[in-house]
Amino acid sequence: MSVTIPDEIVKASRLSEAELIQEIVLMLFQQKKISIGKASRLLGMNLIQFQHLIASRDICVHYDVADFREDLKTINALYPQ
Numbered sequence: 001m002s003v004t005i006p007d008e009i010v011k012a013s014r015l016s017e018a019e020l021i022q023e024i025v026l027m028l029f030q031q032k033k034i035s036i037g038k039a040s041r042l043l044g045m046n047l048i049q050f051q052h053l054i055a056s057r058d059i060c061v062h063y064d065v066a067d068f069r070e071d072l073k074t075i076n077a078l079y080p081q
Helices: 007-013 017-030 036-042 047-056 065-078
Strands: none
Touching: 007 017, 017 036, 017 047, 036 047, 036 065
16 A cells, blocks of 8 residues: 655645654654554664664663564564475
């Protein structure tokens, strides 16, 4: 699914497209809508880079069993045995 953000909103935010996407992903992560692994992948960052980003924003890391399971799936998909 694609979402179109009106130019007026983008201009009002004074953010580039990449910055706006980053803000949306950070918001979704902060609201526990996506895992840390998913957020880092959406931003094209490795986990350490993403952890530095959220630390710079004073965003707490929330990592639970569901996050762990999702990360295990990703690892297994990337590195099949």
